[in-house]
Amino acid sequence: MIRSTRTSLKFANLKKKHMVFAFLDEYTKVVRDIINILWEEDDVPPFLPKKITSNVTTWLSARAIQCAGKQASGIVRGTKTKQQHRLWMIEQLRQSGNNTDADRLQAKHDSIKVSKPIVHQLDAELDSRFIKIDLDNDTVFDGWLNLSSMGGGIKIAVPFKKHRHFNRLLNKGRLKSGVRLSQDTITFMFDIDVEQKQHGGVIGVDVGQKSTISCSDGNQTTADLHGHTLQSINARMSRKQKGSKAFGRCVRHRTNYIGWSIKQLGLDHVHKIRIENIKNLRKCKHTNRRLSHWTYAEIFAKLKNYCEEQGVLVEAVNPAFTSQRCSHCGWTQKSNRNGSKFKCKQCGFIYDADLNASINIALDLCPIQTPWSREGFRWAERQESIVPAVSQSKI
Numbered sequence: 141m142i143r144s145t146r147t148s149l150k151f152a153n154l155k156k157k158h159m160v161f162a163f164l165d166e167y168t169k170v171v172r173d174i175i176n177i178l179w180e181e182d183d184v185p186p187f188l189p190k191k192i193t194s195n196v197t198t199w200l201s202a203r204a205i206q207c208a209g210k211q212a213s214g215i216v217r218g219t220k221t222k223q224q225h226r227l228w229m230i231e232q233l234r235q236s237g238n239n240t241d242a243d244r245l246q247a248k249h250d251s252i253k254v255s256k257p258i259v260h261q262l263d264a265e266l267d268s269r270f271i272k273i274d275l276d277n278d279t280v281f282d283g284w285l286n287l288s289s290m291g292g293g294i295k296i297a298v299p300f301k302k303h304r305h306f307n308r309l310l311n312k313g314r315l316k317s318g319v320r321l322s323q324d325t326i327t328f329m330f331d332i333d334v335e336q337k338q339h340g341g342v343i344g345v346d347v348g349q350k351s352t353i354s355c356s357d358g359n360q361t362t363a364d365l366h367g368h369t370l371q372s373i374n375a376r377m378s379r380k381q382k383g384s385k386a387f388g389r390c391v392r393h394r395t396n397y398i399g400w401s402i403k404q405l406g407l408d409h410v411h412k413i414r415i416e417n418i419k420n421l422r423k424c425k426h427t428n429r430r431l432s433h434w435t436y437a438e439i440f441a442k443l444k445n446y447c448e449e450q451g452v453l454v455e456a457v458n459p460a461f462t463s464q465r466c467s468h469c470g471w472t473q474k475s476n477r478n479g480s481k482f483k484c485k486q487c488g489f490i491y492d493a494d495l496n497a498s499i500n501i502a503l504d505l506c507p508i509q510t511p512w513s514r515e516g517f518r519w520a521e522r523q524e525s526i527v528p529a530v531s532q533s534k535i
Contacts, residue, residue, distance in 0.1 A: 141332045141448055142316075143309055146325040147300040151281060159296050161323060163200075166291075167208055168262040170198050174212035179256045184216050201291035203269050211265055219257050223249060261323070268317035273328075275315075285319065285326055300326055337451045340411030344502030345443065346462075346494050347416070349374065349434045350480060352401040353443075354494035356502035359406060370397055374433040395438070402443050407450045414501045415440060416459035457501055461508065465519050467491070467499035473516035485516065 188209040226249045233242035272286040281299035313332030320327035344356040352370045380387040465472040471486035482493040504522045
């Protein structure tokens with residue numbers, strides 16, 4: 141498991157900062173030049189040959205040019221990968237005789253115009269050839285980052301101070317030999333060994349705006365933190381101008397609240413959690429500003445990272461109908477749920493809607509067969525006897 145943390149460059153004097161700025165400006169220029177060269181190539185290798193790197197005019201060292209070329213190659217390949225995968229899939233569909241799906245995917249491919257990536261300011265990813273990290277010294281600083289082999293005879297010793305997150309990662313893992321250097325920060329990486337849990341229960345997790353985290357064991361994060369909930373933070377963000385300092389403070393507040401909410405989960409006796417596999421929730425949909433600030437992707441990303449640190453497996457399940465199914469009897473109907481309240485139209489079971497959905501997510505449910513009835517159907521667990529997907533009962 142790889143984790144990272146950032147330290148500030150504010151302890152470096154003005155001369156050293158100017159040297160770092162000059163290197164990063166030249167490094168970004170080299171990456172931009174190599175992107176212009178690679179964009180016309182059909183096959184972009186991860187490691188560039190000398191015939192490409194030698195066409196770049198710069199005062200950077202050969203090592204720095206190679207490093208910049210590797211980053212430029214990653215940027216170009218990442219931009220082109222999805223379109224290349226679509227072309228491969230179109231060819232597979234043509235060969236299998238499925239021309240209908242091939243034509244549909246071809247139309248999607250043709251409608252997307254992939255433009256050349258524009259790089260304004262880039263963080264340099266430097267490996268052990270350029271840096272030496274000194275954490276054992278007699279100065280007032282906790283550590284020094286010694287930079288060399290950058291070109292132009294530049295050698296910089298940048299001081300930094302550790303913080304609580306740095307010390308926590310250092311105690312749990314090993315400091316890697318590479319860093320990411322920006323104009324304001326140094327990002328250190330740590331390699332941490334985590335033992336995967338083999339025993340424990342399985343819980344389902346449902347995420348929302350009113351209840352940030354709802355678990356099938358009854359644990360639910362709705363409490364105020366310093367007088368705020370995720371819903372109130374999103375409402376506050378909707379009143380701020382994007383790009384303003386006030387909006388940035390709200391973003392940090394939201395991130396901190398999400399992190400705090402996830403850490404309230406009790407995973408001591410859990411070896412697996414099941415979460416909803418939600419993608420493109422608001423794609424091609426118009427939502428108000430308040431709802432647009434609900435970042436379910438950030439919640440899932442932080443939840444997965446936290447579970448990885450705890451040695452807990454994460455399984456994504458299809459979220460379809462999980463909020464409409466009664467966790468008590470299995471009856472599934474759209475009208476079962478009304479906002480945050482759940483009342484089964486078949487058995488009368490009443491429960492919190494998010495907690496009911498989290499219980500369904502935790503269960504090992506049978507795949508939904510088609511056709512299914514809009515008037516309701518019974519959705520069984522795998523250990524139960526299989527029942528027809530379509531019920532003839534009239535509600």
